Amino acid sequence: MHTLRxxxxxxxxxxxSEEQNALAQHLVxxxxxxxxxxxxxxxxxxxxxxxTLESTYPVIVKLVGVEFxxxxxxxxxxxxxxxxxxxxxxxxxxxxxxxSFPPVEQLPYLPDVARLExxxxxxxxxxxxxxxxxxxxxxxPPARYVDLQFKLNPACTLFESAFPVDRIWQIxxxxxxxxxxxxxxxxxAIALVTRTMYRVSVSTIVRSEWCALQALSSGxxxxxxxxxxxxxDPEFDLISALHRWVNDTILVDFSLAT
Amino acid sequence: xxxxxxxxxTATPIPPCAGIGLRAPHYLDILxxxxxxxxxxxxxxxxxxxxxxxxxxxxxxxxxxxxSLHGVGLSLGSTDPLNTEHLRKLKSLIDRFEPGxxxxxxxxxxxxxRYFNDLLPLPYTEEALAHVASRIMQVQDFLGRQILVENVSxxxxxxxxxxxxxxxxxxxxxxxGCGILLDVNNIYVSAVNHQFDSLEYLRAMPAEAVQxxxxxxxxxxxxxxxxxxGKAVCDDVWALYAQALALVGNVPTLIxxxxxxxxxxxxxxxxxxxxxxxxxxxxxxxFA
Numbered sequence: 001m002h003t004l005r006x007x008x009x010x011x012x013x014x015x016x017s018e019e020q021n022a023l024a025q026h027l028v029x030x031x032x033x034x035x036x037x038x039x040x041x042x043x044x045x046x047x048x049x050x051x052t053l054e055s056t057y058p059v060i061v062k063l064v065g066v067e068f069x070x071x072x073x074x075x076x077x078x079x080x081x082x083x084x085x086x087x088x089x090x091x092x093x094x095x096x097x098x099x100s101f102p103p104v105e106q107l108p109y110l111p112d113v114a115r116l117e118x119x120x121x122x123x124x125x126x127x128x129x130x131x132x133x134x135x136x137x138x139x140x141p142p143a144r145y146v147d148l149q150f151k152l153n154p155a156c157t158l159f160e161s162a163f164p165v166d167r168i169w170q171i172x173x174x175x176x177x178x179x180x181x182x183x184x185x186x187x188x189a190i191a192l193v194t195r196t197m198y199r200v201s202v203s204t205i206v207r208s209e210w211c212a213l214q215a216l217s218s219g220x221x222x223x224x225x226x227x228x229x230x231x232x233d234p235e236f237d238l239i240s241a242l243h244r245w246v247n248d249t250i251l252v253d254f255s256l257a258t
Numbered sequence: 259x260x261x262x263x264x265x266x267x268t269a270t271p272i273p274p275c276a277g278i279g280l281r282a283p284h285y286l287d288i289l290x291x292x293x294x295x296x297x298x299x300x301x302x303x304x305x306x307x308x309x310x311x312x313x314x315x316x317x318x319x320x321x322x323x324x325x326s327l328h329g330v331g332l333s334l335g336s337t338d339p340l341n342t343e344h345l346r347k348l349k350s351l352i353d354r355f356e357p358g359x360x361x362x363x364x365x366x367x368x369x370x371x372r373y374f375n376d377l378l379p380l381p382y383t384e385e386a387l388a389h390v391a392s393r394i395m396q397v398q399d400f401l402g403r404q405i406l407v408e409n410v411s412x413x414x415x416x417x418x419x420x421x422x423x424x425x426x427x428x429x430x431x432x433x434x435g436c437g438i439l440l441d442v443n444n445i446y447v448s449a450v451n452h453q454f455d456s457l458e459y460l461r462a463m464p465a466e467a468v469q470x471x472x473x474x475x476x477x478x479x480x481x482x483x484x485x486x487x488g489k490a491v492c493d494d495v496w497a498l499y500a501q502a503l504a505l506v507g508n509v510p511t512l513i514x515x516x517x518x519x520x521x522x523x524x525x526x527x528x529x530x531x532x533x534x535x536x537x538x539x540x541x542x543x544x545f546a
Binding site (some may be wrong): 003007012015016026038042044045055081085087090099125154162 | 299303306308313314329343347368374375381385386413414415416417419448480483534
């Protein structure tokens with residue numbers, strides 16, 4: 001006697017590992033029909049998950065072409081199961097997967113493009129946050145500035161890559177009209193993914209600023225973040241950077257280290 | 259003893275007229291010129307994020323229209339434990355948007371922790387009946403409210419099944435106290451695929467439990483009909499809908515269109531057809 005759980009596990013085996021008989025033994029109707037009945041469910045599942053990856057990774061689709069993307073997505077779906085009924089969470093490991101997917105070995109920047117697209121996806125759905133309360137910040141006595149700790153906007157990701165993937169990402173945006181070529185030897189990308197109101201953006205920033213924000217995001221004090229930036233660029237203007245970060249809602253809250 | 263807290267405001271009930279499934283391509287059209295439509299239905303999981311633009315749009319639309327929430331990912335019929343993270347997100351969405359109705363599917367979509375993200379059919383057995391009824395009760399307890407459960411289209415039948423789908427659905431409602439979301443298109447699709455009589459299905463529905471109807475379009479794979487939600491409602495389904503209204507009375511009716519999404523005006527036209535059938539059914543009731 002098969003239980004409901006046996007049947008569900010047999011369904012799983014048939015859809016994801018093509019063990020046709022696992023499901024076929026449970027089905028009504030002639031043997032000849034059982035394969036295509038299972039195929040309908042396999043196609044629905046794969047096309048749904050593939051469509052989710054296509055809409056999360058439009059730049060990768062452009063870079064490798066629709067046909068090749070489908071083949072790649074198929075392999076990803078088999079290796080990285082969906083673990084939620086919420087499809088927005090599917091595709092989190094696509095960058096890591098591409099890094100170990102032999103057919104794209106010749107495109108070493110591809111995994112990082114995927115990681116950047118995932119950062120944009122996360123930014124789009126990140127929690128909303130009110131701007132930093134400037135009035136409250138002004139009340140902090142200057143002697144305590146060194147102890148300030150800041151909270152980054154939940155939509156922010158500090159992104160870096162050995163390849164100019166920020167540039168690759170920009171020129172593959174739908175409304176981009178500028179220079180089309182990318183010099184792959186032009187070096188690394190240091191970028192900030194953020195969301196202003198509801199618009200996600202990827203901006204290239206200087207290393208000193210990137211490192212200062214990284215320090216702040218890991219809970220280090222304003223004084224330490226300043227030291228980090230000044231060690232990279234002795235001219236770094238921490239106060240005007242702070243103004244800009246608050247204005248651009250990159251920093252959204254603060255507290256004083258005790 | 260602490261007195262029970264009265265809610266600050268209550269959900270807007272879904273009126274017994276036509277509504278439209280809310281899809282992202284229509285957000286701006288709806289807000290720039292709010293159409294004359296009774297209500298909207300949103301897929302719950304599309305708004306599970308912590309923030310961002312979709313939730314902003316849903317807030318705006320909710321402030322103008324009654325809203326129902328329709329889940330596609332809870333996997334009610336799975337033999338895995340209920341996904342409490344999913345339920346928690348659903349509950350906070352319900353608390354925030356105060357929907358008039360909350361619905362899920364009579365199906366499963368995950369096992370051993372792996373999700374198909376699809377609505378898979380159940381075998382209609384005593385074991386499945388007891389399992390699903392108890393899961394629905396757990397969900398209703400967790401959410402603190404009744405849910406509606408919708409019949410799905412299917413492309414296969416299980417040897418184990420001992421109960422007709424219509425009797426299974428009716429009994430699920432009786433045992434768990436859930437309402438029924440009757441998808442007339444799904445009845446039609448499954449009736450053609452499995453050669454049963456759709457009228458027999460409709461007649462088996464406990465009228466008082468049916469609180470919503472879904473209408474959509476389907477495609478054909480050559481071998482069988484596939485529920486794609488990518489076309490207009492077909493004539494046979496409109497005819498079946500009219501029969502459903504005669505049997506269960508006028509209930510909120512949703513036009514679903516989820517793939518190859520056309521202009522909002524096309525959906526409004528479909529909703530208009532549903533409204534005129536609801537009107538006719540109302541007139542019949544008055545003159546009967």
